[in-house]
Amino acid sequence: MLVTGRLTVIGIGPGPEAWVTPAVASVVTDAAELFGYGPYLDRLPGRPGQVRHATDNREELSRAEAALAAAASGARVAVVSGGDPGVFAMASAVCEAVGKGPAAWRALDIGFEPGVTAMLAAAARVGAPLGSDFAVISLSDNLKPWALIERRLRLMSEADMALALYNPASRARGAGAKQAFAVLKDCRSADTPVVMATAVGRSQERIVIQPLADCDGSGIDMRTLILVGSSATRLIDRPGRTPLVYTERFARMPR
Amino acid sequence: MLVTGRLTVIGIGPGPEAWVTPAVASVVTDAAELFGYGPYLDRLPGRPGQVRHATDNREELSRAEAALAAAASGARVAVVSGGDPGVFAMASAVCEAVGKGPAAWRALDIGFEPGVTAMLAAAARVGAPLGSDFAVISLSDNLKPWALIERRLRLMSEADMALALYNPASRARGAGAKQAFAVLKDCRSADTPVVMATAVGRSQERIVIQPLADCDGSGIDMRTLILVGSSATRLIDRPGRTPLVYTERFARMPR
Numbered sequence: 001m002l003v004t005g006r007l008t009v010i011g012i013g014p015g016p017e018a019w020v021t022p023a024v025a026s027v028v029t030d031a032a033e034l035f036g037y038g039p040y041l042d043r044l045p046g047r048p049g050q051v052r053h054a055t056d057n058r059e060e061l062s063r064a065e066a067a068l069a070a071a072a073s074g075a076r077v078a079v080v081s082g083g084d085p086g087v088f089a090m091a092s093a094v095c096e097a098v099g100k101g102p103a104a105w106r107a108l109d110i111g112f113e114p115g116v117t118a119m120l121a122a123a124a125r126v127g128a129p130l131g132s133d134f135a136v137i138s139l140s141d142n143l144k145p146w147a148l149i150e151r152r153l154r155l156m157s158e159a160d161m162a163l164a165l166y167n168p169a170s171r172a173r174g175a176g177a178k179q180a181f182a183v184l185k186d187c188r189s190a191d192t193p194v195v196m197a198t199a200v201g202r203s204q205e206r207i208v209i210q211p212l213a214d215c216d217g218s219g220i221d222m223r224t225l226i227l228v229g230s231s232a233t234r235l236i237d238r239p240g241r242t243p244l245v246y247t248e249r250f251a252r253m254p255r
Numbered sequence: 256m257l258v259t260g261r262l263t264v265i266g267i268g269p270g271p272e273a274w275v276t277p278a279v280a281s282v283v284t285d286a287a288e289l290f291g292y293g294p295y296l297d298r299l300p301g302r303p304g305q306v307r308h309a310t311d312n313r314e315e316l317s318r319a320e321a322a323l324a325a326a327a328s329g330a331r332v333a334v335v336s337g338g339d340p341g342v343f344a345m346a347s348a349v350c351e352a353v354g355k356g357p358a359a360w361r362a363l364d365i366g367f368e369p370g371v372t373a374m375l376a377a378a379a380r381v382g383a384p385l386g387s388d389f390a391v392i393s394l395s396d397n398l399k400p401w402a403l404i405e406r407r408l409r410l411m412s413e414a415d416m417a418l419a420l421y422n423p424a425s426r427a428r429g430a431g432a433k434q435a436f437a438v439l440k441d442c443r444s445a446d447t448p449v450v451m452a453t454a455v456g457r458s459q460e461r462i463v464i465q466p467l468a469d470c471d472g473s474g475i476d477m478r479t480l481i482l483v484g485s486s487a488t489r490l491i492d493r494p495g496r497t498p499l500v501y502t503e504r505f506a507r508m509p510r
Contacts (some may be wrong), residue, residue: 011375018278021371028271060504084371088504092386095501106493112379115337116276116369120266123341124367131347132398132495133407134391135416143387144506151508152388159410161390204260237353238361244348246350247313249343251399253406 003070007108009091011084011115012040016132018038019116027078028112035067035118036080036090044080058142060093065239068097068105084117088138119164122197124227125207127236128246129195129227133161139176140167149176150183155188162233165226168217177226184228188212193235193245195227196220199245209235209245260326260364264346265358266339266370267295269355270456273370282333282368290322290343291335299335309419313397315348323352323360339372341405343393343421374419377452377480380462382499384482387506388416395422400452404431405438412442417488417502417510421482423472432481433472439483443467446501448490450482464490 008027015021027057028034038054046052064079071077081089086151091112098105124129135156139149156163163184168177184192190213198206198221208219212228220226232251238246263282268274283289283299293309301307310318319334326332334345346367353360378385390411411418413475418439423432439447445468453461453476463474468485475481487506491499 013276016337018277018281019276019369021268021274021276023271023273070298084375084379086383086385088386089374091379092501092504094497095382095386095489095491096503098499099489105385106491107495110499112382114274114371114375114379116371117375118373120339120341120369124339124346127350128341128346130341130349130391131343133390133392135388137388143504145508148506148508152416155410155414156390159407159409159509184290229492234350234354236350240362242364244350244353246347248351249347249398251403253400253403 005074007071008111009079009085010113011081013116014121024113031078032076033067033070034061034078040080040082059083064093071108084115087117108109111163118225121185126195127244131247135161136164138166139180140170155184160230162230163228168220168224168226169222177220181215193229193233198224260329262326263366264334264340264349265368266336268371269376270371279368286333287331288325289333290318294334295337306486319348319352326363342372367484373480376455379449383501386502390416391419393421394435395425408438417485418465418483423479423481424477425477431473436470448484448488453479
């Protein structure tokens with residue numbers, strides 16, 4: 001059998017069409033079948049004859065398998081992620097499915113199209129909180145033990161690096177962010193600037209800047225991205241405007 | 256004096272126009288004055304009457320100050336970064352200049368437009384090497400002591416996190432990447448997958464995938480982005496295609 005299908009994993013950014021790259025827009029236009037979380041698919045312009053497979057957010061692996069099967073049968077397939085497909089999104093699930101799947105899937109034409117990931121959109125709302133070395137951690141313990149998350153938060157603090165925290169509300173009752181803040185208060189200065197960016201780029205956008213000491217996990221939901229500063233993160237107050245938050249480009253050895 | 260100027264720091268992505276967001280393209284079109292590293296400005300379409308200030312890559316702070324002065328005098332100004340403006344780029348320098356500059360600069364309308372950063376474009380070329388928690392470190396010791404870079408590389412390895420390494424060739428004679436690999440060999444498995452992506456998205460693009468044991472810093476230049484796997488990073492060989500490299504979404508406590 002000649003395989004003519006193609007599968008592209010795309011990132012449509014955090015919200016507005018103005019953050020969708022032309023490369024991604026063109027994959028969307030060309031695709032015969034789109035697979036993704038319903039609310040992401042709803043953001044994309046449709047065209048007649050295009051088939052959309054909307055699935056729940058927790059079914060990454062089975063969604064990836066269904067998309068690969070469609071591509072293997074000859075379809076031009078797009079797998080849709082919010083943000084960037086490689087950051088806590090569908091690219092890893094598609095690779096995993098290829099590894100576990102039939103040998104024919106390894107012969108498929110598979111591509112990945114990068115996008116604007118949520119942490120960079122959130123950072124851009126306030127300045128440059130990720131302007132020096134930083135770490136990116138998911139607070140979801142669906143895929144790893146909470147003890148590992150805590151260990152990583154402590155090591156990143158020992159390294160004095162800024163943090164971007166994804167999935168702060170995926171633990172039961174939003175306990176993830178609350179517990180993460182408790183750990184961080186134990187190993188970072190109380191006045192460390194924290195940015196909580198909810199629904200960035202959408203009409204419900206809400207940006208909160210406050211010192212770590214005041215962070216208790218309230219006001220956080222599944223659309224929130226948390227940025228935590230290092231010892232080199234500064235706040236610049238501005239009359240009538242939100243403060244700028246940035247991490248200095250220069251860094252010293254912590255004492 | 257009524258201040259009518261505006262300054263926007265934009266990220267034009269790693270190379271091709273298809274990775275420039277519509278939001279960034281529109282800032283470029285609207286700007287009366289563009290400030291940036293010459294090769295980045297050269298990538299942008301021009302329009303009559305638009306003034307371009309091309310500067311050397313090492314003059315971030317003075318470039319930021321010149322751009323702020325132009326905005327303060329009423330111009331619509333764009334400060335141009337490659338990739339994303341908030342990742343080892345101009346956003347932090349602009350904030351620093353505001354903090355150090357005249358009080359009037361704090362009243363300016365200043366914005367930031369995110370872009371596709373090099374690590375996400377590099378990751379997309381091979382699959383999802385940054386598909387779980389990861390850290391982002393610049394190997395340049397222009398702005399921080401090498402001892403701090405080494406310390407961070409060791410702590411990130413203790414946390415068993417994948418790495419994106421920027422600026423691997425900014426140390427004299429490319430010693431940065433060579434020294435970084437020496438440190439990483441000391442604390443990660445010899446078969447850890449490493450991706451070296453040079454000039455991603457441009458005609459000279461070169462992607463090399465090899466085990467950490469074989470990495471000695473050769474073949475790396477200032478256009479190279481290095482991705483280093485964790486213990487959960489896998490390689491999937493494919494007939495007639497480059498292997499897929501991805502980090503598993505699931506993670507365990509390291510022993």
